[in-house]
Amino acid sequence: MARAATTSDAFNAIAEPQRRDILVLLRGGERPVTELARDLGMTQPQASKHLRVLREVGLVKVREAGKQRLYGLDARGxxxxxxxxxxxxxxxxxxxxxxxxxxxxxxxxxxxxxxxxxxxx
The missing domain is CATH 1.20.5 (Single alpha-helices involved in coiled-coils or other helix-helix interfaces)
Structure with a gap:
């Protein structure tokens, strides 16, 4: 049986340890991607890629705050x-x-x- 795409299933999305780490950080409140990347020791593009997957499965929400995009946990997912x-x-x-x-x-x-x-x- 083929594995579901990570962008369609929360289980597969959180199978990636770095995505779980992002969710743990977001429990503390909204954060910009630059802070998440810095705190997790990854590049901004890597963090953005993980955030995109988490957004697509409904685990993360994003809102504009001036020139910044703030990411927050959407625990309903x-x-x-x-x-x-x-x-x-x-x-x-x-x-x-x-x-x-x-x-x-x-x-x-x-x-x-x-x-x-x-x-x-």
């Missing part, structure tokens, strides 16, 4: 990812709940003490 990951969160929570139950059973068995056969004399 993360909803499908959040929902998908949420299924695994439920799995892990249920697993940890079972582990807690097992640990409680072990502690309870330890408090009751071992059966040494003291009834026989």
């Amino acid at each position: 993360l909803r499908p990812i959040h929902e998908w990951v949420g299924g695994f969160e439920r799995f892990w929570n249920e697993s940890f709940d079972r582990l807690d139950d097992y640990v409680r059973e072990l502690k309870q068995a330890g408090q009751e003490g071992p059966d040494h056969g003291d009834d026989e004399q």
Whole structure:
């Protein structure tokens, strides 16, 4: 099965570590591409290319502020990812709940003490 283009799918877009790094920076608020590029140690054209992909999948928005373009996080685009990951969160929570139950059973068995056969004399 062919892989979906990064410009049509948020999952593929965030598969690129540098794009995830951009999203992390944008959690703190809007930033111009020059700041993003500087903070991530990449060229402005590289940052612009990643921002274009993130914009096309709906993870980043842009607005004009004078001569500058400010990029900001559009978290609505993360909803499908959040929902998908949420299924695994439920799995892990249920697993940890079972582990807690097992640990409680072990502690309870330890408090009751071992059966040494003291009834026989």
